[in-house]
Amino acid sequence: MLRDxxxxxxxxxxxxxxxxxxTMAELRAGAARVAHELIDLGVRPGDRVALxxxxxxxxVMHAFGVWDAGAVIVPLxxxxxxxxxxxxxxxxxxxVLITGExxxxxxxxxxxxxxxxxxxxxxxxxxxxxxxxxxxxEERALAVRPGDLCEIMSTSxxxxxxxxxMLDHAQVLRGYWDWSEIVTxxxxxxxxxxxxxxxxxxxxAGLIACVLRRATMMPIRIFTPxxxxxxxxxxxxxxxxxxPTLFHRLLDExxxxxxxxxxxxxxxxxxxxxxxxxxxxxxxxxxxxxxxxAYGLMEGTVVSMTRARDPIEVIAATTGRAVPGIEVRxxxxxxxxxxxxxxxxxxxxxxGVMRGYWDEPGKTAEVVxxxxxxxTGDIGVLDPAGNLAIVDRKKELxxxxxxxxxxAEVESLLLREGxxxxxxxxxxxxxxxxxxxxxYVVPRPGMTIDPGTLLGWAKDNMSNYKVPKRIIVVExxxxxxxxxxxxxxxRARASRS
Numbered sequence: 164m165l166r167d168x169x170x171x172x173x174x175x176x177x178x179x180x181x182x183x184x185x186t187m188a189e190l191r192a193g194a195a196r197v198a199h200e201l202i203d204l205g206v207r208p209g210d211r212v213a214l215x216x217x218x219x220x221x222x223v224m225h226a227f228g229v230w231d232a233g234a235v236i237v238p239l240x241x242x243x244x245x246x247x248x249x250x251x252x253x254x255x256x257x258x259v260l261i262t263g264e265x266x267x268x269x270x271x272x273x274x275x276x277x278x279x280x281x282x283x284x285x286x287x288x289x290x291x292x293x294x295x296x297x298x299x300x301e302e303r304a305l306a307v308r309p310g311d312l313c314e315i316m317s318t319s320x321x322x323x324x325x326x327x328x329m330l331d332h333a334q335v336l337r338g339y340w341d342w343s344e345i346v347t348x349x350x351x352x353x354x355x356x357x358x359x360x361x362x363x364x365x366x367x368a369g370l371i372a373c374v375l376r377r378a379t380m381m382p383i384r385i386f387t388p389x390x391x392x393x394x395x396x397x398x399x400x401x402x403x404x405x406x407p408t409l410f411h412r413l414l415d416e417x418x419x420x421x422x423x424x425x426x427x428x429x430x431x432x433x434x435x436x437x438x439x440x441x442x443x444x445x446x447x448x449x450x451x452x453x454x455x456x457a458y459g460l461m462e463g464t465v466v467s468m469t470r471a472r473d474p475i476e477v478i479a480a481t482t483g484r485a486v487p488g489i490e491v492r493x494x495x496x497x498x499x500x501x502x503x504x505x506x507x508x509x510x511x512x513x514x515g516v517m518r519g520y521w522d523e524p525g526k527t528a529e530v531v532x533x534x535x536x537x538x539t540g541d542i543g544v545l546d547p548a549g550n551l552a553i554v555d556r557k558k559e560l561x562x563x564x565x566x567x568x569x570x571a572e573v574e575s576l577l578l579r580e581g582x583x584x585x586x587x588x589x590x591x592x593x594x595x596x597x598x599x600x601x602x603y604v605v606p607r608p609g610m611t612i613d614p615g616t617l618l619g620w621a622k623d624n625m626s627n628y629k630v631p632k633r634i635i636v637v638e639x640x641x642x643x644x645x646x647x648x649x650x651x652x653x654r655a656r657a658s659r660s
Contacts, residue, residue: 169191174188175187190227194225198232200285204285206234208232211234211255213239214236214237215260217385218359220382222370223380225261230304237251238361240317240361248271248274249275253280256280258282259284262285310331313334315327326526328520329519334515342368352401353426354369354373355383356373381398381400386646391409396422400427408640414445427449432454433459438479439476439480455478456481457483458553462530464514466509467551482550491511493510506543511539512536516531568590568628570650574586576621576629577604588603600632603653640653
């Protein structure tokens with residue numbers, strides 16, 4: 164794919180990073196140089212190479228260099244601590260680590276504990292003695308087959324033993340060609356990649372999608388909300404992807420100042436409930452052509468997306484219909500398919516399902532059944548038109564007096580009250596009801612929240628077992644590296660209360 168793009172469109176600028184501009188031809192040449200170096204270090208086809216750093220051109224160049232060498236990329240979060248990174252390196256048997264620029268003051272090589280099994284650590288300015296330039300990188304690169312592994316992505320988050328999700332080249336290229344087709348991403352777009360390249364969305368729906376479609380990639384090293392408006396207005400951003408909080412922030416800033424956001428045409432949210440009012444305001448205030456909701460997961464690539472001409476209520480309440488080549492079913496606890504409109508676990512089958520967890524056939528068999536269905540662990544509902552609504556994570560349901568409660572449903576109901584910008588609900592142990600809901604809420608700008616009043620509204624508008632036992636007003640909700648609300652941090656906070 165890279166060679167085809169570089170041959171046909173050598174002068175197309177594919178990366179803009181401050182004053183740095185990288186063309187397709189330069190990306191191809193830089194990747195080939197990296198591949199030469201890796202081959203000289205003894206990297207063979209199928210070897211795993213770990214890559215760490217913030218989003219920048221160095222990361223992009225070295226990712227394609229790993230693929231040119233026929234190797235498999237193992238992305239490491241730039242926020243990972245030494246033990247976390249070492250666990251993934253050990254899990255995948257990576258013997259070469261490429262380190263780019265990290266967060267301010269952080270150098271991964273300094274954090275790694277001894278005994279990681281690494282033979283080589285490459286960083287900016289690494290000198291390569293005796294490099295043999297006779298290697299035929301083209302032969303190595305073109306020997307890679309569609310079914311060869313492309314990437315091994317960590318699913319462990321910040322705690323626990325990491326699992327490595329295996330995806331092959333064909334899965335990634337097909338999945339994100341179709342994704343970008345639905346998004347209408349093309350060579351005229353300027354697209355800031357906010358999600359880390361170490362995450363599936365940042366790597367596949369960002370880095371790879373931009374090269375696939377010749378869009379201008381704008382890698383964001385460390386995203387801060389305060390930089391959002393200047394990023395859009397000065398960078399003439401046309402595609403913006405992120406959680407609903409990102410778009411709430413955009414609207415809040417527009418209420419405070421007259422920013423130029425006329426270049427923005429498409430906004431993408433991922434598997435989150437998007438208030439209909441937010442979509443309406445974005446369309447009217449920003450002039451968006453489209454707001455897209457989508458659902459995917461590391462183990463399943465792209466699953467469903469809303470489409471052009473979908474009404475606002477479909478975009479707000481669902482993640483759209485299954486993408487081509489993917490089947491979706493909703494099943495009950497006994498594995499039986501439920502009727503449209505009924506909730507159950509989401510099962511997915513098709514080309515996007517992972518090849519498995521690296522070196523863990525037992526854990527793979529726990530989530531991919533003999534018929535090829537991936538058991539996602541997400542709770543969803545299919546409407547009669549085939550639109551998929553993500554209700555919750557199976558494990559996040561809590562039980563109040565014998566009734567299952569979905570945090571996402573309670574959050575959606577609370578947001579209808581009108582004074583809240585955000586709400587996050589968790590289940591906590593309770594001596595009377597077994598578990599109880601605690602709601603952490605953030606007021607809209609210029610508004611104050613009285614917990615008692617909000618609780619009264621909840622009692623008036625929810626079944627009694629759904630009403631939170633406590634409402635805690637906070638200035639902001641904790642977020643993980645992907646910009647989503649960090650429920651683990653809230654549970655830790657609740658346990659200290």
